[in-house]
Amino acid sequence: MHLHPDAEAAGVRLAARDTLPSTNADALARARAGERGPVWIAAARQTAGRGRRGNVWTSEPGNLYASLLLTDAAAPARLPELCFVVALAARDSIVDVAPQLARKLKLKWPNDLLLDGAKLAGILIEAESAGGANAAAAGIGVNCAHHPDNLAYPATSLAAHGVTVSPGELLHALSRTMLLRVAHWDRGPGFAEIRSEWLAHAAGIGGDIRVRLADRELTGTFETLDSLGRLMLRLPGGALEAITVGEVFSPARVQT
């Protein structure tokens, strides 16, 4: 595996491993040991790949599992913006390797990537104060060769759409698109443009959605993102709800 020459020239490093419990956990362990980003951690296989709040991310060889460790990426209040930056970079990288899929690639709030309405990639950002700095690990899983079945939200892979791409080829592209998007964001000032571009590729804007919260489910119209990146949901009664955490479903696809 190699990073794109532009990323290498910018001082981004790569640690590629055969097996790791979790690339995010490894990135944060490095930060605690004093390592500074930007560095990519990639693994051919994860034995304890993770999604949000203890969810498992199935991690068989053939797909991309990688985390970018960033040091002092932004002020803490602005760090959640990073998820939109990473989601756009992930989308860009897939357009790079498979331009014919561009029109079918949509972003699902806050930061999943959909291909023809099914989940192609997931992103989980974990941040902590480590080694005297603020460390953020942006973990990305992309279904290149295969995808899990029987999830609440249907999944797909590049292979299922007739595209053969190795994890190494995809990381090569991703290391370049991430470099560009992070520079564009510029630790916050570029977020207004990142937000506009995210909206331009978003799934479900203006349509009815369901949002599963920790303790209830809301139905309404997905109006827009606010300036913080929160999902603005217009409820049937007319009130506007700002959502920071929730799982979005389009009504037609809800499985209970």
Next chain:
Amino acid sequence: MSEQDLIRELAKLLDETGLGEIEVEREGLRVRVARHSVTNVVAGGGSHVPAIPAVAPAPAAIALDEIDPAKHPGVVTSPMVGTAYRAAEPSAKPFVDVGSVVKAGDPLLIVEAMKTMNQIPSPRAGKVAQILFEDGHPVEYGEPLMIIE
């Protein structure tokens, strides 16, 4: 006299006397009325506070100090808008409980926003005196989360 009436009386007194600040304490309630400072008006949490702390209007900004955690020197506030969790994942043990002894940098809680999990470190060594948020509930920017003494 209700809290509101008391505050109104004190604010009037502030204007009449031209003083910068008046503080009254009685029955465990402390009310401080100040002319200039910009403070939050809410004691305790609540999910419908605006994301950006409201700027109190001049001339008199009013702070209700009912053992106001925001004023406590050991307060830890939320660095962002999100949802706060006491443990790394639902099945895990909480990072800390009331009475836990922590070092500076030890994880206290997680605030999640836009699928970004932000572990909040203890700013100082001490003992967890109060936990002011409910597990899995929304928190606002600057909301008091814990008191470390």
